[in-house]
Amino acid sequence: MGRFQRQKAAILIGILVLDLTQLVMGRFVVEKNSLRVTSPESIKGTHDSAIGNFGIPQYGGSMAGTVVYPKENQKGCKSFSGTSSFKPKSGAMPNFLLVDRGDCFFALKVWNAQNAGASAVLVADNIDEALITMDTPEAGSSSAEYIQNITIPSALIEKSFAEKLKKAISGGEMVYVNLDWREAVPHPDDRVEYELWTNSNDECGFKCDMLMNFVKDFKGAAQILEKGSYTQFTPHYITWYCPPAFTVSKQCKSQCINHGRYCAPDPEQDFSKGYEGKDVVLENLRQLCVFKVANETKKPWVWWDYVTDFRIRCPMKEKKYNKECADSVIKSLGLDLKKIEKCMGDPNADSDNPVLKEEQDAQVGKGSRGDVTILPTLVVNNRQYRGKLEKGAVLKALCSGFEETTEPAVCLSTDVETNECLDNNGGCWQDKAANITACKDTFRGRVCECPVINGVRFTGDGYSSCVASGPGRCKINNGGCWQDAKDGQSFSACLDQEGGKCECPLGFKGDGVKSCEDIDECKEKKACHCAECSCKNTWGSYDCSCSGDLLYIRDHDTCISKRATEVKSAWTAVWVILMGLAMAAGGAYLIYKYRLRSYMDSEIRAIMSQYMPLDSQNEVPNHASDEHA
Incomplete structure (x- = not known):
């Protein structure tokens, strides 16, 4: 290709990009999270901050920390020295590093802060304007090597608010803030709906590699969620049209189908070699139709299998990015090839393609979702995801779209629970000896909360102290x-x-x-006061002894004679014996008297019965009585 042709191609690409910008830049929505200042009282309040488009925001959770503003390297464009480490000490709250905007990429500032131990980064805007989204640098830059390794969240804050934070810090105030992502993703019901705006092009450098690696890693979790009806997934592909004045040009014909209606940039950005933009558009269309046909058979998750298999079996580098290779993948998955071809339609027709026309319409934002301008883009419950396109981070965002306690089991797996408590115990209180910690890790982020162990509740702030309280507390450490x-x-x-x-x-x-x-009770004269006493201290107590034959009585702190005790005991025994004998004699006498009296009574009754009738005998009857004649 000659110099003039290359310039013409570059101009055309610029026009295509300009048209795309005009198409989708109608309304870009900055995704925000809440930033609440809890101390000092003078600046206490809640503010908006714009979520960075890299790193891992704690979707569904929140983070509390102390704001730190460095004395040097305030823009964070250079590595922080060892003496400027922002890693919190044991028991301290996480540090949120405040840096100024300017002089270098946003991502580089966050990367340097992460390496210095910061738990999050607040970037202070340098002009008075509405919040913007901090994006990653262009593909192919040297930043690609560290962007994928950023794991802490970041947010842009307004200039006026940043000045208040700096003033408080410079005045010696401790500034405590809470970054909250719990409402960054809405959760209207028990199903999460999400979209992935992707591309089949595998030769666009770092971003294409990142996208393809994500699709491969995320496939398993995505299919589990889809098969369990926990989510509803829809893939999307960005396309744009060629300006009418250029539809017959060689460049538009090589980048577009359907007479310039649906276009994609040249994969290698070189019109003279390799694959053309229309090859990408056709494969994007094929992947959309794979999803539609699979969805009709109630197996929408097969899309993930096709995309990953096509990536492995049909790469551009091996010159296999074509229809023949795609057809072999479709057949291996048991999909109806004829239905997919019918769905794709005629790419040479001078008319709209229903599938691709629907995609162009979907690029325009609706409701709370802004226009799609960044590729790749993930949309969760109609909110654009900001952050690293990585399995664990995206799963956390999806899981935050469920109402609490309704999330599926995959949301509690190690894919989501990165266990922040393993690193410095999450900055929470812990008792290593008893293996007790206040750090609790969930996919919504770690929390420092005093635990309940075997029914015993610990109370405290969870950061610097937790103390067992209530019955049974002595059993725990x-x-x-x-x-x-x-x-x-x-x-x-x-x-x-x-x-x-x-x-x-x-x-x-x-x-x-x-x-x-x-306590040495002997030295402090708290025991053994009697003259005859001798005191000996023991651990936790004391022993007292008496001289000679004396016996120590502890209750009265006195000594008495052992002989007097023995005599007293002997006389006591004698008296007990005498009392016993007296009681026995008295009892015998009473028995004797009772038996004698009984014998005499019986003799008297026998004598009297001989001379007169007794009450117990019958009377002799009378035969006559004058009184009764």
């Missing part, structure tokens, strides 16, 4: 109180009761938490 054992004896300062505290036991003194020291 002794309630955080002092305890020790020596010579077969053990003592604890834990009081096992509601609102209990650490208090050194009797015989010890100290704070009850870190230490309790033995």
Whole structure:
């Protein structure tokens, strides 16, 4: 191709891009998350921030941290020195690094901050304007090697708000903020709807490689969600048209089908070699029809199989990016080839293609979703996803589209739960000795929350302290109180009761938490006061002994004679015996008296019965009585 032809081709490409820009730049929506200042009181409030189009935003969750503004390298365009590390110390809150806009790529600022230990980055705008989306550099730049490794979230904040943060920090204030992504993705029902705006071109450099790797890695999770009816996925492909004045030109004919209605740029950006733009448009159309035919058979997830298999079996580099190779992939998946060809229609017809016309219409934003201008773009529940196109990050965004407690099991898998608690315990409180931590990791982000262990609740802020409270607390690491054992004896300062505290036991003194020291009762004259007493200190107590034959009585802190005790005991025994004998004699006498009286009564009754009738005998009857004649 001559110089003039190359210039003409470049001009045409510029016109095509310009037309695309005019087509889809009608309404670009900046996706935002909430930034709430919790301290100091003077700037307390909630503000919007624009989510960066790289890194991993914590969709569905939130992060609390302290804002740090560096004294040097305030734009973050250079690596931060070792003395400027922003990695939080154990028990401290995460650090959010505030840097100024300008002089270098947004992504480079975030990369340098991440390497210095920052947990998130706030970029202060340098002009008064509406929030914009921080995008990645153009493909092919040297930044490609680090963009894919950015894992922390970032956000752009307005200049006026940034100035307030800087003023508070310079005045010695601790600035605490909370980045919140919980409403960044709406969750209207128990199904998540999402779209992926993609491209079949595999020769566009870093972005194409990133897209294809994502499709391959995400396929398994996507198919699980789709088969379980948890999600409804739709693939989309960006196309644009050739200006009417150029439809008959060689360039438009090589980049477009249907007489300039649907076009794609040359894969190699060189009209003289390799594949042409219309080859890309045809394969994009084929992939759309694969999805439509698979969807008709109630198996929409087969699209993921086709796209990954086509990428592996039919790459441009091996000159296999063609219809023959695509047909072999379609047949291997059991799809109806004739239905797909019918769906694709005639690419040479001077008329609209229904499938591609629908795609061009879909590029224009509707409702809360803005126009699609960035390729690739993921849309979740009609909101454009911002962040790294990576399996775990995208799964987290999809899962945040479910109402809490309705998310499927895949949302609780290791694909989503990156376990932020493994790194510095997530900046939360922990007791390594008892293996207890306040860090709880979910796909919505880690939270520092004092735990409940075996029914015992820990209370505190979750960051710097958690203390066991209530009944049973002494069973968990002794309630955080002092305890020790020596010579077969053990003592604890834990009081096992509601609102209990650490208090050194009797015989010890100290704070009850870190230490309790033995009290020497002998030296402090707290025991063995009697003249005959001898005191010996023991751990946690004391022993008192008496001289000679004296016996120590601890309750009365006195000594008494052992002999007096023995005499007293002997007389006590004598009296007990005498009392026993007296009681036995009295009992015998009473028995004797009772039996004698009974014998005499029986003799008297026998004598009297001989001379007169007794009450128990019958009377002799009378034969006559004058009174009764």
